[in-house]
Amino acid sequence: xxxxxxxxxxxxxxxxxxxxxxxxxxxxxxxxxxxxxxxxxxxxxxxxxxxxxxxxxxxxxxxxxxxxxxxxxxxxxxxxxxxxxxxxxxxxxxxxxxxxxxxxxxxxxxxxxxxxxxxxxxxxxxxxxxxxxxxxxxxxxxxxxxxxxxxxxxxxxxxxxxxxxxxxxxxxxxxxxxxxxxxxxxxxxxxxxxxxxxxxxxxxxxxxxxxxxxxxxxxxxxxxxxxxxxxxxxxxxxxxxxxxxxxxxxxxxxxxxxxxxxxxxxxxxxxxxxxxxxxxxxxxxxxxxxxxxxxxxxxxxxxxxxxxxxxxxxxxxxxxxxxxxxxxxxxxxxxxxxxxxxxxxxxxxxxxxxxxxxxxxxxxxxxxxxxxxxxxxxxxxxxxxxxxxxxxxxxxxxxxxxxxxxxxxxxxxxxxxxxx
Amino acid sequence: xxxxxxxxxxxxxxxxxxxxxxxxxxxxxxxxxxxxxxxxxxxxxxxxxxxxxxxxxxxxxxxxxxxxxxxxxxxxxxxxxxxxxxxxxxxxxxxxxxxxxxxxxxxxxxxxxxxxxxxxxxxxxxxxxxxxxxxxxxxxxxxxxxxxxxxxxxxxxxxxxxxxxxxxxxxxxxxxxxxxxxxxxxxxxxxxxxxxxxxxxxxxxxxxxxxxxxxxxxxxxxxxxxxxxxxxxxxxxxxxxxxxxxxxxxxxxxxxxxxxxxxxxxxxxxxxxxxxxxxxxxxxxxxxxxxxxxxxxxxxxxxxxxxxxxxxxxxxxxxxxxxxxxxxxxxxxxxxxxxxxxxxxxxxxxxxxxxxxxxxxxxxxxxxxxxxxxxxxxxxxxxxxxxxxxxxxxxxxxxxxxxxxxxxxxxxxxxxxxxx
Numbered sequence: 001x002x003x004x005x006x007x008x009x010x011x012x013x014x015x016x017x018x019x020x021x022x023x024x025x026x027x028x029x030x031x032x033x034x035x036x037x038x039x040x041x042x043x044x045x046x047x048x049x050x051x052x053x054x055x056x057x058x059x060x061x062x063x064x065x066x067x068x069x070x071x072x073x074x075x076x077x078x079x080x081x082x083x084x085x086x087x088x089x090x091x092x093x094x095x096x097x098x099x100x101x102x103x104x105x106x107x108x109x110x111x112x113x114x115x116x117x118x119x120x121x122x123x124x125x126x127x128x129x130x131x132x133x134x135x136x137x138x139x140x141x142x143x144x145x146x147x148x149x150x151x152x153x154x155x156x157x158x159x160x161x162x163x164x165x166x167x168x169x170x171x172x173x174x175x176x177x178x179x180x181x182x183x184x185x186x187x188x189x190x191x192x193x194x195x196x197x198x199x200x201x202x203x204x205x206x207x208x209x210x211x212x213x214x215x216x217x218x219x220x221x222x223x224x225x226x227x228x229x230x231x232x233x234x235x236x237x238x239x240x241x242x243x244x245x246x247x248x249x250x251x252x253x254x255x256x257x258x259x260x261x262x263x264x265x266x267x268x269x270x271x272x273x274x275x276x277x278x279x280x281x282x283x284x285x286x287x288x289x290x291x292x293x294x295x296x297x298x299x300x301x302x303x304x305x306x307x308x309x310x311x312x313x314x315x316x317x318x319x320x321x322x323x324x325x326x327x328x329x330x331x332x333x334x335x336x337x338x339x340x341x342x343x344x345x346x347x348x349x350x351x352x353x354x355x356x357x358x359x360x361x362x363x364x365x366x367x368x369x370x371x372x373x374x375x376x377x378x379x380x381x382x383x384x385x386x387x388x389x390x391x392x393x394x395x396x397x398x399x400x401x402x403x404x405x406x407x408x409x410x411x412x413x414x415x416x417x418x419x420x
Numbered sequence: 421x422x423x424x425x426x427x428x429x430x431x432x433x434x435x436x437x438x439x440x441x442x443x444x445x446x447x448x449x450x451x452x453x454x455x456x457x458x459x460x461x462x463x464x465x466x467x468x469x470x471x472x473x474x475x476x477x478x479x480x481x482x483x484x485x486x487x488x489x490x491x492x493x494x495x496x497x498x499x500x501x502x503x504x505x506x507x508x509x510x511x512x513x514x515x516x517x518x519x520x521x522x523x524x525x526x527x528x529x530x531x532x533x534x535x536x537x538x539x540x541x542x543x544x545x546x547x548x549x550x551x552x553x554x555x556x557x558x559x560x561x562x563x564x565x566x567x568x569x570x571x572x573x574x575x576x577x578x579x580x581x582x583x584x585x586x587x588x589x590x591x592x593x594x595x596x597x598x599x600x601x602x603x604x605x606x607x608x609x610x611x612x613x614x615x616x617x618x619x620x621x622x623x624x625x626x627x628x629x630x631x632x633x634x635x636x637x638x639x640x641x642x643x644x645x646x647x648x649x650x651x652x653x654x655x656x657x658x659x660x661x662x663x664x665x666x667x668x669x670x671x672x673x674x675x676x677x678x679x680x681x682x683x684x685x686x687x688x689x690x691x692x693x694x695x696x697x698x699x700x701x702x703x704x705x706x707x708x709x710x711x712x713x714x715x716x717x718x719x720x721x722x723x724x725x726x727x728x729x730x731x732x733x734x735x736x737x738x739x740x741x742x743x744x745x746x747x748x749x750x751x752x753x754x755x756x757x758x759x760x761x762x763x764x765x766x767x768x769x770x771x772x773x774x775x776x777x778x779x780x781x782x783x784x785x786x787x788x789x790x791x792x793x794x795x796x797x798x799x800x801x802x803x804x805x806x807x808x809x810x811x812x813x814x815x816x817x818x819x820x821x822x823x824x825x826x827x828x829x830x831x832x833x834x835x836x837x838x839x840x
Contacts, residue, residue, distance in 0.1 A: 056759055056807050061839045077759030080808040083832050100715050101701035101757050120715070122702045122785050141706065149773040151762045157710030158775055160755045164706045281521035282542045286561065286584045290577030295520050295540070304803060308728050308762065308772075335580045337521050339476055339497030340801075342571045342728065352728075353569040355578055365542050381760075383724060384804035387476050388500040391838065405840045412503050414838065418811065419481045420825045 003234060004039060006227075006272035006373060007032040009397070014277050014318045014368050017395060017403055023368070024278035024298045026379050026394040027403070028063060032273035033375075034399075037070035040269060043241045045261030046248050052096065054222050055081045057266030057376040058274070061088045062396050062406035067269070068094065075219075075264040079105045082114050096219075098139055098186055100160070102126050110134060117186045117219070119162055124171055128178025137184035137219065138163055138171055138212070142204045151309060154188050154223075155201075161188065168211045181214045184262070188221030198223060198235075199243030206251055206259075219262035220244065226271045228373035229312045235268065267376040274375025276302055276392075280317060280363040281337075291333050291357060296369050299336010299343040301389045303371060303378045307342045310352040314372035315345065317363040327362030334358070334369070338387045345371065379407075385415050423654060424459060426647075426692035426793060427452040429817070434697050434738045434788050437815060437823055443788070444698035444718045446799050446814040447823070448483060452693035453795075454819075457490035460689060463661045465681030466668050472516065474642050475501045477686030477796040478694070481508045482816050482826035487689070488514065495639075495684040499525045502534050516639075518559055518606055520580070522546050530554060537606045537639070539582055544591055548598025557604035557639065558583055558591055558632070562624045571729060574608050574643075575621075581608065588631045601634045604682070608641030618643060618655075619663035626671055626679075639682035640664065646691045648793035649732045655688065687796040694795025696722055696812075700737060700783040701757075711753050711777060716789050719756010719763040721809045723791060723798045727762045730772040734792035735765065737783040747782030754778070754789070758807045765791065799827075805835050 007029035009017070017025060040051045052073045055064070064074070064085055073094040076082035082095045083105065092113035097106060102116075102123050107130040110116050117137035118124045127136055141162035145155030153159040163171050175182050187205035202220050209215060224235035244261060252258045278298035285292050294317075305311035315334060319326050333355055336343035348354035363369070384391050390410035395403045427449035429437070437445060460471045472493045475484070484494070484505055493514040496502035502515045503525065512533035517526060522536075522543050527550040530536050537557035538544045547556055559582035565575030573579040583591050595602050607625040622640050629635060644655035664681060672678045698718035705712050714737075725731035735754060739746050753775055756763035768774035783789070804811050810830035815823045 059808055061836070078757065078807045078809060080810065080832055080835070084808050084836065087832065087836060098759070099757075100755070100759060101717060103701075103717070120702045120704050122704075143707075150764055150767070150775050151773050153761055157706040159706070159761065160704060160711075160713035160715060160753070161759070164704070164710070166707050167705075281523075282540045284540050284542075284580060284584070285587070286577040286579070287563075287586050290584070293580035295580060297521060297523070304724075304728075308724075333580070335520070337498065337519075339518070339520060339581070341573050341579065344570055347570070353571050355570050381803050381806045383801050386801045387498045388479055388504050389498060390500065393838075407838045408840055410838060412500055412507065415500070416481070416504065416507060418813075418827045418830060418834065420828055 004032065004035045007275065008372060009275055009277065009370060011318045013397070014370060017277055018279070018368060020403065021393055021395060021405065022409060024276055024302055024392045026274060026276055026374065026392060027397055028274040028375055028394065029397045030066065030399045033063065033066055033270065034070055036269045036273060037067050037072055039237055040263070040265055041071050043237060043263055046245050047252065047258035048260035050260065050262045052262060052264035053269055054264045054266030055085060056380060058270040058380055059084055060379065060394050060406045062404070063270065064088045064090060079103050079109065082109050107131055121163060121167060121171060121174060124174040124180065128174065128180050133179045135181045135183045137186050138182055139186040140165060140168065140205055140208060142187060142201065142208070144201060144204065165208060168208055172211050182212045183214055184217035184219055185209065185212065185215055186219040186221065188223060196243060198240055199247055202244065203247055206247065209251070209255070209257060216257065217260040217262065219264065222263065222265040222268065224265050224268040226267050226373070228271060229314060271373050271376035274378065276371040276374045276378060278369040278371070280365060280367045280369055282365055283363065291355065292330065294332050294334045294363060295337070296334055296345070297337050298345065298369060298371055299338050300340065300383045301336065301338060301386045302382050302392055303374060304382050305377060306345050306347050307352055310347045310350040312349050313345070313374060315358065315360065316370050317361055318368040318370060320366045320368060326367065329359050329361050331357035332360050332362065337389060388412070388415055390415055424452065424455045427695065428792060429695055429697065429790060431738045433817070434790060437697055438699070438788060440823065441813055441815060441825065442829060444696055444722055444812045446694060446696055446794065446812060447817055448694040448795055448814065449817045450486065450819045453483065453486055453690065454490055456689045456693060457487050457492055459657055460683070460685055461491050463657060463683055464665070466665050467672065467678035468680035470680065470682045472682060472684035473689055474684045474686030475505060476800060478690040478800055479504055480799065480814050480826045482824070483690065484508045484510060499523050499529065502529050527551055537604070541583060541587060541591060541594060544594040544600065548594060548600050553599045555601045555603045557606050558602055559606040560585060560588065560625055560628060562607060562621065562628070564621060564624065585628060588628055592631050602632045603634055604637035604639055605629065605632060605635055606639040606641065608643060616663060618660055619667055622664065623667055626667065629671070629675070629677060636677065637680040637682065639684065642683065642685040642688065644685050644688040646687050646793070648691060649734060691793050691796035694798065696791040696794045696798060698789040698791070700785060700787045700789055702785055703783065711775065712750065714752050714754045714783060715757070716754055716765070717757050718765065718789060718791055719758050720760065720803045721756065721758060721806045722802050722812055723794060724802050725797060726765050726767050727772055730767045730770040732769050733765070733794060735778065735780065736790050737781055738788040738790060740786045740788060746787065749779045749781050751777035752780050752782065757809060808832070808835055810835055
């Protein structure tokens with residue numbers, strides 16, 4: 001498949017964004033978001049296809065509207081996310097809730113057209129009691145996943161998501177008791193990179209079809225890997241589609257059941273479409289046997305993934321002005337603005353407790369920082385307001401090359417607003 | 421020293437709080453906060469003493485005012501925290517800024533009476549340029565700390581905090597050039613539990629006194645351990661005070677310099693004064709070789725420490741009504757509401773990637789959850805609004821036994837407020 005290049009800002013755009021909107025800030029690229037949405041929309045299915053966006057990756061209203069415009073539907077991981085999509089002016093019927101817990105409000109949403117995927121036996125009871133006779137789905141834990149620890153497992157005995165495969169007959173019995181019709185099976189396969197393995201696990205899920213006579217739709221979740229760092233390979237969506245289509249055709253041939261397909265990527269749609277732009281405020285040394293640290297205004301208050309998971313993001317500095325040059329490349333550690341030892345943008349890969357100096361052109365105070373591959377789980381999942389730092393703004397770089405503010409920068413009053 | 425027992429809510433209070441304010445929520449205990457503030461205030465010093473609260477641990481206005489009332493001053497880790505203390509109506513002169521980066525606004529704060537501790541050579545230049553002639557402090561990295569990885573190191577070659585000890589003469593030279601008078605040395609010794617080791621490292625810092633002829637004050641930071649889990653020992657503040665006093669008397673005898681002492685605990689003042697109350701929404705099983713998971717509405721959106729650091733917090737369930745009993749104790753894993761594998765309240769100690777089932781009385785859906793030792797770095801440092809979950813309210817349990825709302829619960833409109 002023709003791969004979509006990761007978005008990067010030009011040096012001039014970095015300077016212009018900070019000059020106009022301050023530092024730090026998030027920038028998403030409209031062209032990249034649209035290209036990725038189109039790639040997902042073209043995944044297709046032999047018996048019908050619905051592409052969804054996993055809202056939690058980037059729930060910004062501007063991003064939601066853009067994806068709706070490209071024909072994507074939505075998967076909400078909480079009742080709140082579903083309400084958020086609707087508050088953005090998008091149709092309730094384009095939203096499905098697949099949540100760990102179903103809090104108050106789910107029934108009203110369902111009556112407005114939101115689809116519910118039950119993720120536990122109790123959720124079947126909740127939905128059955130509130131909405132008898134409804135058409136719903138079930139999320140299945142098929143007993144195996146692609147992860148290797150609790151941070152990456154979304155299926156298997158160590159994962160809390162979905163209904164354990166040994167309990168599916170009971171699930172169908174509860175549904176029957178409440179006259180719920182289980183119309184779709186949902187299995188988020190997980191963030192592996194191998195399309196063949198993805199298809200093998202998808203096949204396991206589809207093995208449970210016999211339990212659910214009313215199911216004519218299958219949602220295989222997301223789990224498409226993105227290559228954040230150079231050398232990382234991205235999931236080949238076209239190959240995954242081929243595997244999935246073959247599987248669905250095989251099922252149709254064997255059982256006569258023609259299944260409508262859904263997928264719901266999050267990272268794949270947005271991760272490589274965004275960057276964080278910040279400022280290098282200081283460069284400090286801990287001596288000849290120590291390190292050189294760049295202190296920036298981007299940290300766990302803006303991006304939690306390195307501190308929490310040892311996630312790797314591309315980073316580079318940009319000279320504050322075109323006439324000023326960066327220093328020679330040298331091993332640098334980049335830390336955030338928080339008074340917290342774990343506020344480190346350059347941990348070792350997968351090991352947030354270890355330092356991994358990165359060879360980068362040395363900045364001076366006032367030079368700018370670009371953190372790449374920051375369009376998913378960055379603005380959405382950060383230690384917001386830690387150290388009382390106001391939340392940074394989110395910008396969309398439009399296809400016309402203009403910055404459109406999707407969310408404005410908080411001021412201190414915003415941080416304090418809910419205090420009594 | 422007579423230890424102050426950790427705050428715990430009664431079952432009746434848990435039920436009453438949720439009935440009145442919903443779930444989840446934070447509760448802080450006025451009596452415990454005051455008792456701890458008094459213990460810190462009585463630390464004392466042979467030549468004067470100023471106790472400070474490290475604001476970042478719990479910057480709630482109600483907590484700040486209560487500590488002011490008990491005579492505590494404040495250490496702000498950002499310009500924003502200093503502004504927040506002042507916005508709470510508290511005196512600028514009670515605030516000191518000790519920050520990784522000095523953003524716009526620091527000079528105005530200093531002119532209003534806020535004290536500045538320079539944490540790098542560049543900060544000395546910044547302060548010198550904006551406020552020549554000012555009296556300031558310097559934060560020192562003395563070359564050794566108490567931590568064993570980047571998560572716990574606040575000093576030593578792997579830490580970015582403060583001015584490296586080999587650069588202190590240069591620091592004094594920059595100060596002299598700008599006619600800055602360096603009146604205090606600051607060294608946050610770190611969160612070790614051994615008062616003797618604390619004093620030994622403090623002595624290293626004080627060895628640098630000779631470089632700073634104007635210094636007549638020393639701030640030894642926080643670094644007093646709290647015992648969150650049963651069996652963990654808490655720092656003995658009285659013993660630490662004895663060690664510090666002896667050290668200061670020794671310095672006075674040797675050099676004639678009588679140093680005013682400051683300390684600035686964060687966790688020690690608030691961690692054991694707060695709990696999070698939530699609800700068990702579901703109990704799901706992954707089969708006979710798997711686990712039993714309790715899905716709660718408390719997770720990394722409310723408390724990040726377990727997911728980020730593998731931090732251990734005491735937890736228990738409370739039956740929804742007095743007439744209903746919890747089940748027998750069994751090994752349980754507790755997960756949060758987020759669609760995120762790492763949203764786990766029961767990781768292994770220090771290892772957020774491993775599951776550590778905990779033997780607890782089994783709840784049913786609707787029973788309540790109490791997460792203890794949650795008064796520090798919980799409401800302050802959480803993945804706020806992840807999965808679009810509104811921020812939970814903070815309550816103070818007054819000495820009269822009443823719940824006072826310090827921060828109200830967000831609604832979805834609050835989550836969306838800053839969108840354009």
